[in-house]
Amino acid sequence: VPGVAPEVVRVGLIGFGTVGSGVVRILRENRESIAQRLGFRLELARLADLDVERDRGVSLEGVALTREWREVALAPDVDVVLELVGGTHVAREIVLGALGAGKAVVTANKALLAEHGAELFAAARAQRTELAFEASVAGTIPVLRALREGLCGDRIEALCGIVNGTSNYVLSEMESAGEPYELCLKRAQALGYAEADPSFDVDGTDSAHKLALLLGLAFGAQLPVADIPRRGIEQVTPLDMEYARQLGLRIKLLAVGRVRPDGALEARVEPMLIPEASALAQVRGALNAVAVRGAFSGPTLYCGAGAGSLPTAAAVVSDVMDLARARVSGSCGRVPPLGWSRLSPMRLCDPAQLQGEFYLRFTARERPGALATVAGVLARCGISIAAVYQPERHGARSVPIVLVTHSTQESALRVAMAQTERLEELCARTQVLRIEREI
């Protein structure tokens, strides 16, 4: 009943893994401060996991345990359900089930939202309840709230994020140790910064999932995640790191969204070169950061832990408190899930038509004329060169030639790259990376 505060709001947790056990710990340890902030108590009433036996080092006193998620998601004595199982199949059933039973639901599952968000948000609306997901993008950093509420009066022009901690950790290691991708990835796995199968993290898929959510929040854009062009960090080499440094640049896997002057949306995930003095270039290791540029607010930056049991769990608990408040005050749906009453499909611009500067690393055979030939191809394609860097390599059978272009149309660059592919002066695939001097 709105206006009459209950003494307790009951929480049901499904998924007792890394984040789930962090949530249990925070609900216990911060019990007093949470109650003081809310004016009522949060109580963990039920917990479901396929394994409820293994000790996770947290007390489950007073919590009803089960292996069956329905006994949590549909339980009459549960008000807020946390979906922390991961994956998209069972997770979708859980969220739909809980919403259908009128529960408020919290998830940190970006893949689920990127693939089934429209269906899930519609189910929440139909039941006049809420689905919260702050922890799904940039972990503990409340950047979704910033976009949904803090900057909601502004018109966002662009955003640019480092939203995958695994990739950023691997790139940071490559940069500081000068070691190749494979070695740094193995180290990240050994330290728990990368999963056994790290594909989604390093190939840009995870970042694209998060970008799809950010685009909804920033631009009100409804965009199938499959439409977002993406490229991973697998082909970045320590050599590129070194040349980038000599150019005053750093290589980061960025998720970029930007509204073009014609109203079309530019969106992409790929490793890019950014100025070493920029704030995003300072974001090292497993940290995440999102830079936002508003028409009136100007640039703002949000930085913090993008993953990890406790940082992610802290964001989940804050979401639980938000939904508990909404329940108690009877204000579910006060702010629509993505900040907009209506999302609109936005036209994604053709990347080939976009302008940009590029870093090109050619690998040439050790004989005269390669630079002249390559430069000739670029010139005929109308691409002008801003900087050339060709280190001496006595005795090597191949030499790198690094060229930085002036701003050029991507379609022209593609033509030029196709032509250089056939040059017999070159002996390996050319590395092409976009340079972003401002977001």
Add this chain to the structure above:
Amino acid sequence: VPGVAPEVVRVGLIGFGTVGSGVVRILRENRESIAQRLGFRLELARLADLDVERDRGVSLEGVALTREWREVALAPDVDVVLELVGGTHVAREIVLGALGAGKAVVTANKALLAEHGAELFAAARAQRTELAFEASVAGTIPVLRALREGLCGDRIEALCGIVNGTSNYVLSEMESAGEPYELCLKRAQALGYAEADPSFDVDGTDSAHKLALLLGLAFGAQLPVADIPRRGIEQVTPLDMEYARQLGLRIKLLAVGRVRPDGALEARVEPMLIPEASALAQVRGALNAVAVRGAFSGPTLYCGAGAGSLPTAAAVVSDVMDLARARVSGSCGRVPPLGWSRLSPMRLCDPAQLQGEFYLRFTARERPGALATVAGVLARCGISIAAVYQPERHGARSVPIVLVTHSTQESALRVAMAQTERLEELCARTQVLRIEREI
């Protein structure tokens, strides 16, 4: 009526200065996106200022103008009132009047809140309405929302902010140009980064006002602003900047709040030396930034424009939208103004009992033995020295001696400073600055 969305929520603006005209512009230019986000329209219905004649370059078509604030604050056709007049006397009357008439109120006035916050928040509660103030701290950066909601599940351990753009601009200028305080302040005034009377900005008062609000949001601490120890940037010299740089440190005016292990609160505003690699050291010019450390979320950082017409106005408009939503959904008071249902008075710890490292710049007469004498005094006070820096200065009548202490109790340092004051080897006041290696 909750549940039935009105077509329009009406806004009354009092104070048509820099921020006020920015608000008018944003409400006009973002009219469509605001309506799309809210599901209803915001309309600027009334505006009061002592001067409603002068052209501010924004259209006031359809807005009722008046010189009398009561005709806005008390008008039956106004739902949300913006207090943007500045000062604390009339501003207090306006806010109390509007709240008394049941209006929701937005202000950006940190001095007002620091001095009269308790009274104003109580008035809002009594009327079951809301008083929003995101723009009062760190301008456009939604850091108050981050503390109130995004991090509310966590226990905040410490925060550290650059929350005065004027001071940060002056310090940045001193650092980059190597010029003295007075000159850089004049330049800031010429560029509009400092007011004609910049006292409150440069002497730490404005930062202390903002820190008082941050302490409420982060720790639930009710703390009279007069109790916060503060010191300004007036005594910082380019020489200190240069020595700091040689020590790998930078000088920033910081507002710091921290909960000690014994539960007491440490709070202060003063120029401090921080590692040049830290995120806050990168915050240059008129920018603001707040770093927060949560027990579970770890460190997060929020950065952006701390002042300026449009950035501040963007935060004000976002607040207006928040209050309009609360009106329409009938959820006023969903989150208490400072995030806590009850603020508690917290014990401020005695600065003399705190540990810390210090930067000491002595000014000695050009003759042998000064270093030995000074070092002897420190040793007898139990203060051990981590680093010494004594540049050669041939022909000068005085020489600087820079000492960096190991962690020491501030009370011991005070005793030592009192003793060195009497040394005839020294010929000027000693510069004492705290070193903060982590927040």
